[in-house]
Amino acid sequence: MIKACLALASCLLVVLAPQCAASDDLDPEREVLLIVDLPATVVYDVTVSDLLPKGLIYESESLRISGSKIHPKETVGDPNDGTGDVSITWYFGEVNNTMDQDIRIGFQAKVADAPDIRAGALLPGEKATLRWRDSSDCLHFSSDESDGVVIVEPDLILKRAILQDEYYEIITLQISHSPSSSAPAFDVDLTELLPSKMAYLPGSAEILSGPDGEIIEGTSHLMWHFDAVDPSWADAKKVILSYRAIPENQSNSQRPSAILSWTSAAGDDPNERKYFASDDGEGPISQSDQELAIAMIDDPDPVLPGGILNYTVNYRNSKDSAIWAMAHVIYDRNVSFLSASPPPDTGTEGQWTVGDISPQGSGTINISVRVNPSAPGGSELVSHAQIGSSSAALSRTKVIGSSALVIENNASSPILCPGGSLNYTLTFKNEGSEDALNVTVTDILDSNLQFDEVAGCTPRPSRIWRDDEGVHLFWNAETLGSRVLSPGQFGKIDLRARLEDRAEGHEIDRIINRYAVASETTAESFQSLETLVVRSVFIRKTAPKNEYFKGELVNYTILFGNEHSIEASDAVIIDRLPDVEFVGAIPSPSRINGNLICWELGTLQPHSSGSILLCVKIKKRPEVIFRDNQSVSGRGYVAARQMLNTSQQARALINYANITAEISGDEVRDSSCAIVNLLDAYGAAIETTQHGSGDLEHVQLMDYSTKCGIILKSHTRISHSPVSLRLSGKNQTVDSLWTDLTSSANYYRQEKLSESYQYMDEIEKDAAILLDPNQTVYNSQSEFSGGIAQMSYLHGGEDATSGGMAISERFHGNFLLQRYLDSYGRGASYTESSFGQGFVSTDKRTPSYESYLHGSGLYRSRETFAGDRWIHKNVSLIFEPQNLSAGSIPVNYTSKWREGLSVGDGRSGFQISSDAIQMIFLQKDALMDSSSLTMTQEFEGISSTKALTGWNATLDEIFAGRFSQDLKIRNSCPGLKWPGPPLVSLS
Missing domain, CATH: 2.60.40.1530 (ntegrin, alpha v. Chain A, domain 4)
Incomplete structure (x- = not known):
């Protein structure tokens, strides 16, 4: 006889589902709970079984048990993937329940991502059974069953609205739960894809209403991310997102498109369900009725690298008075501000406080900027102007190479079948301001193309030859009628080729046409056009x-x-x-x-x-986080080395x-x-080394995280002296001058930075280095005596002549140094302040700028080297021979001071330079930008100043002796006349 001595309470069953929720409660933290009420005695062979219905997945790692016994033997049926019923059995064996604690079993179950598990589906109830024996070996049995579970899923709706005025568009996107949705949506991402003829206004993306989220900006797309959007965001309460974009022209019919994605579970869960909605950009466009309007005009267009670009910003008020209006201009990263009329607000380059604007009132701002000399030909400069809260304009300016010759190639079709024909149209044009002489064109047809030398081209090539590259077609100036191609003139070549039939059986997926234009002053630079080869x-x-x-x-x-x-x-x-x-x-x-x-x-x-x-x-x-925090102090001998490298193998x-x-x-x-x-494989690396004898105090923090890169902060105070150590049972004296080295590499940005202190008697320094994908930051303050300190920074090529920046500094003697470098944004900017006595050699250069100094004696300097933008330099130098040493080796310095700075563009011939050599003393303050030099100096030695424009405007002066000099030179634009003679005062 089996006596039912156990009451298995009605199972409280709540299914934890990543993409679905239980019918009676949507709290994802609740779980399946089995409450087992055992008699208050010792019972035997206690076994609890639970049968999950098809559609549920048992999460074994979520199991928690409390009560009289908490470590049963668990058996889980197979498969446990929601495709069928799954049985879970817990065997407790003998249970001492004399304290009447009973047993509580809790676990989580997830709803499977199966095709037939959809919103509205009803899963059958869960069945639980209990078996146990009493002291008389009598078997007892009990069971219970939960209610069924109704499946619900998150369902989001995406809507768009576009408001358009004369200059820009305001795009508003709305996200809300549909009436049938009653479950939260997780990992919600809305991606907005902009067409090629529409530009996003940086910083305009907003979350007007909604849960906390993140905005990620890109050049051709935007993304809003929300960890979760709960069902309360429905009906009139919507998630509202907004941004501004500027079409290339008002007749542009291309519209942005959106993709909305979300999941049923937070984080990365293999069982979650993913959902998608999209918007192709179609929809009504309303016309804006803004009071303030703004326009932005560029001149010239196209513009040469290193040239002057002028912006004219016009604004007007078409309605009631505008109170305290402000205008903003956001410049392309390849231009640098020169001047504006009226001038911008103090301390800014792109902000104007316009003030009150009367009805129908208007105004104009004229701005001059310099194009980066390294801006590649064919690139585009995009700058924005904005007034008020919602009126903006866009300027697009094409950059042309110094030769001013451009060539385009258009194919009649993006695809080609074996046996099919393809027409190419080559158009070459002089977009410069001067004549191009003896213009020639070269075209290299793919080796898989067949070409009719007689009728395949108009005009016929001057020369045709074949090699492994393909069919070479060359047109000389006589054939093209281009001995002189004046500004604005163009020519055209039409040619026809056929893809051979045998390409049907070959693995050819594309053909490539290479083409170039050249002249007496322009070398060939080949471009390519790909056409896809298709079959069937x-x-x-x-x-x-x-x-x-x-x-x-x-x-x-x-x-x-x-x-x-x-x-x-x-x-x-x-x-x-x-x-x-x-x-x-x-x-x-x-x-x-x-x-x-x-x-x-x-x-x-x-x-x-x-x-x-x-x-x-x-x-x-x-996310990877590494932290090393150390502190050490004492007296003796030290040899320490640390290295952290986050670069990975590229894949x-x-x-x-x-x-x-x-x-x-x-x-x-x-x-x-x-x-x-x-690109993440690039990473960064940093290495530190210290060794020497004497007293040491050193504190260092090294942090690394995937998001923030590498951060190194350190404080060091060392003093050299011999130390006596007992090594291997013997007293030994160690006498080693101090060395402190730090080297780093930011592989994300192709930057290298290092500082070193060698042969040091005493040194105290604080240093910080940051290496991440966006920047390299270096901040160092040091005071030392009796040694050599060096610092180097390199971005780009080894000598920075082809781009980037190179800095090299060397100090030998007793000095106090303060140095700061930041490479974020347009390019690196370096500031230093230093003084002391000894030998100094510094060199800083970019493709356009250079600043250098070397010599021995008393030295004081403050300098800001702002990349390809400007240099400000203040130095005070007095020559004295220096008798120093590097360890045990004597080093004598007898060189007088030499100092200089220059700016120039080798392509246009424009250059300004100031050089001081054989200086007994020099006190100089100089400010140099891309077109001017302002300088005050007193010196005893030889000073030389040169200014060249390449258009026969030249200044070349040399002063030898003892002089004071005030000098102002300005070239308003390379290629234009001087505004006047240089102002020079001598005494």
């Missing part, structure tokens, strides 16, 4: 660039089509994603299975094509896509892939 039913996949950081969005384009003369049926595209996160696609996929994205296209008409926009996010690597993500279809009962297929390289 085809697919081609491309990415807009080759390199990405982790966490960035990649917008792939999948081009597909049917080049047969009959239709293709049952066409299907399958995209196999690498280790990335799917964000969305336009059009939406037919189905998603893990990393496989599928579009069921159906029938492809003859000679038709289409495209898919696929957006993915490169996964961020897990690529390969994304495959294939298409299958049927033509006349036969299956045809094609495949393609796109490869992008990850």
